[in-house]
Amino acid sequence: MTFYDHLIEQAPAMVVAIPLLFAFATPLWFKLSVKFGKLWALLGVLATTVLMYILAWEILSEGGEVTTYLFGAEDSQLPLLGGNAVRISFAVDGMSAFMGLIMVTVSLAAVLYSFGFVKKYTGNDKFFTLLLLVLAANIGMVFTGDLFNLFVWFEVSSIALCGLTVFRSERGEAFEGAAKYLIYSTVAGLILLFSIGLLYGQYGHLNIKFLSEAIGGNAELLMVDKVALGLMMTVFALKAGAVPMHMATPDAYSEAPAPVTAIFVTASQAGLYAMFRSVFTLYGSNIDLTIDLLHAAGWIVIILGVLSMFVGVTMALVQKDIKRLMAYHAISQTGYMLLGVGVGMAVYATGGFDEFGRTAMTGGIFHIFNHALYKGLLFLTAGAIIYKAGTRDLNRMGGLGRDMKLTALFFIIGALAISGIPPMNGFASKFLIYESVFQFNPVIGAIAMLVSLLTLASFVKVFYSAFMGPRMKGMARGEVPASMLMGMAVLAGIILVFSFAPSLVVRSLVDPAVNALTGDGGTTSTSLTLFTGQGAWNAVVFMGAMISAAIIAVLIRVFFGKKGMTPKGEGKKPYLFGNPTEIDGKPIVIPGSNVYWGFTKALDRYYRPVEKLHSGIVNEYVFWFVSTMVLAILVMMAWV
Amino acid sequence: MTTAIGELPYFTVVALLAIGLYIILVKKNLIKIAMGITLMEAGANLFLITLAFNSGDRLSAPVFTSQILGGTEATYSLPTPHALTLTSIVIGVATTALLLAFVMQAYKKHKVTSTDEFRRLRG
């Protein structure tokens, strides 16, 4: 065997082991010198990234088949049999590799960005240790083939993220956000442990594959199956930050340092992964038995998704803290993923699945990829804005665009992508979701489009408040450090490249992931164009049309334009918010929170109760979690 | 021989989980909430250990020497849940310690221990 074969054989374990090793060795290198310590952390992430890419390449080029890795076995590749079922195993398939790729890419950008970002703080060694620990935990969560192991990674990820949230310990609010997130995720973790215990007590297995076969081997669905699925789904929805279990998410996201928030996004997506895995893989081995349960689960996921989309975006619209606003957008975008995959679940194994269910699932899973990239980028730009503005309040910042031209550019890329403006990558996945969800239920499809509109509106507000207008007091001059720009550039570059090749991503990454979940052998696209069955999307053709339209417009102007049409006087200047008024020569500044005053005032009857629900009282937060859990179980019992 | 109270630990499990959840839902003191989490942990751990013992017979601990007394595999309690519980105990103490550290720091900054005042972040 060559070195490469050995590498591939051990890669599933090493992708988790390397960041763990580098994590705990980082403080030692920091003792030597800060520069060595940072280099060591970067080396750890780079090694993990390279290995993950190699592993994903190997797995995806074989069509995303499951590769099992048995810990502690003489031959780690032994097929999983009854005798060694007690061993912890990793099971890496197309979906796991897809998630792993996202995690390492965002973590790499976050670590690059951190070098400049944490310079003014102490305790950098622990910061990088925890960052690598979260990376290991997230990859472990998506790789593991063992339910208890999943619980362990779930807890490691939560604990390490809470530790990172309080990194800027000068803010008392950071401790509050972290404590709330920790209470939330610990209660959820205990419920998860309880549901794993239920399944173990019934079937005597912890391995997902064996459990799935045991559940499928039953003559009829047992009560314990339904209860366990209801508990697990709610717990993972909480980790993903779905409404109404999202309450602690904006607190932790907004208080965590920017690179950590980018990683928070991937951790929440690990929660999504676990939810889809538990529904499709754990309960999908005997579809005749569990089809009703899957459909019920699908409807629960759809309802959670629609709630997340709508509540997330409307709450974002009224925020004045830039990171809190973006955190609510993260919740809202998670709704799209839940909606897409939920529709796939709700019509799973029926005629509708081939018609539009598969497209919806492809859209939902593709959106995970896009979301990690653009949301990571947006959180990083928010960190850059706060870094220079020295405040998080949108009302008190302004004029940053004069110096931070690159950051503004990255922000625009991210904002266009999250709002689903063609030709950005966010549009490609949302397009798949719109088209398929519209066939499933036109009302939900319309809500999905409305939410995109509101998303754009609130990012216009952020851009206007932060970058435009006159320079406010206390804004620092100049652009952010190069390492921070580099972190943002990595993500922005990937977004731009994949915006023009969405079908490439869908074909090589998303299709194997969807197939791994559903056991379906199909593909969504075979050419450069994405087909949904109803419409088609090709970014190159779109851009070609746009550019030709622009050229025609210029030609018309050149050949048919009249002389003397140039405006004179005040009208000659481009209108930037903050132009001097004609009356007293002072700039006009509308504070960020007043931009959509009319809209929010008109919706007062919606906003007043909803804002009251986000009360900040942690007891109520847990109450929402528990009641959603009870409702989910009741729906499943009533349905099946 | 089946014991008379073979299923009783499950009631205790439910009671502990319910009491822990009650504290988290109703009690306003953050340290009390940490205690509620500890109680829920106790319930979940007891659940796993009871599962290991759930055949109802008087099993013995899965240690090597019980074979000398004539035990077979069938008379052991299951060792896997024991390993799981050990892991979960360690995770539990880590989360409790971290949560209490946050509560102490928040108290240092804002002098609050009640969830009614512990809400600078909201809306």
Next chain:
Amino acid sequence: MTYGDLLTDVGFWYDLLHLSVLVGMVVSATLVVRFKDLLSATIALAAVSLLLSLEFYILQAPDVAIAEAAVGAGLTTAIIIFAIGGTRRREQ
């Protein structure tokens, strides 16, 4: 003859002990809810952990019982008392 068989000889007393441990746990847990003084509540919580470790021993998990006694009853109690020292003693 297994350890379990040995216990069968004292069946009634064994069951009584088991039952009282289980009931004691629930009673102590209720006390955790009732006590307004956090220090007293901590002691009640330590009692739950101690009884839990005894219950683990009865359920033939001596390894877990040791860990629970050391970590649950010992370490957790110490951490909570430390935290009460850093904040307020009484629950409002």
